[in-house]
Amino acid sequence: GEQVEQLPSILRVQEGSSASINCSYEDSASNYFPWYKQEPGENPKLIIDIRSNMERKQIQELIVLLDKKAKRFSLHITDTQPGDSAMYFCAAEGGTGSKLSFGKGAKLTVSP
């Protein structure tokens, strides 16, 4: 099945700066790439997603970039706030079905 690599696994930034998380995938047929945020003790919640017919998507301070040739996608959080501190998971939905293959997660800590 699809394999998704996610880096870095730990990220510490100062409030107001940017944070970036990178993911790569193997299956060129993958065509949907969601990002989930998970706070301690909570379930993962979708924050932004991108489909393979797009290269860039922005929702407020969240930017997702997709490079299909390189099979890479990334999340950029601009103007980070302490409330952005959480685990972030990237995922890829394979071309053969709807199941999501997740990266191992990135723990983001935003310091005031």
Added chain:
Amino acid sequence: NAGVIQTPRHKVTGKGQEATLWCEPISGHSAVFWYRQTIVQGLEFLTYFRNQAPIDDSGMPKERFSAQMPNQSHSTLKIQSTQPQDSAVYLCASSLDGQYAEQFFGPGTRLTVL
């Protein structure tokens, strides 16, 4: 909309016992997914149903694990003869259609096998 409902929230079993986990998807959602989350392995896909039919169970351990969706309002994940390595948070998610659709996760069931 109550979101995806999972019961119980916590379950403790002894080694060798059976565990049944329940999931109620969001009303109107046709796809139901089961995932397992551990610190070491992260989020792993187990199985999914669309319109109650099993579509993909490629992530399910071949022995001891089974899942069913007897009606559109609930799905169950059953683990027979539980082992300590089955300890994890089991997450159920549902989506409107399945493909390219946002998956909404439930709160999970934390299974601890002693």
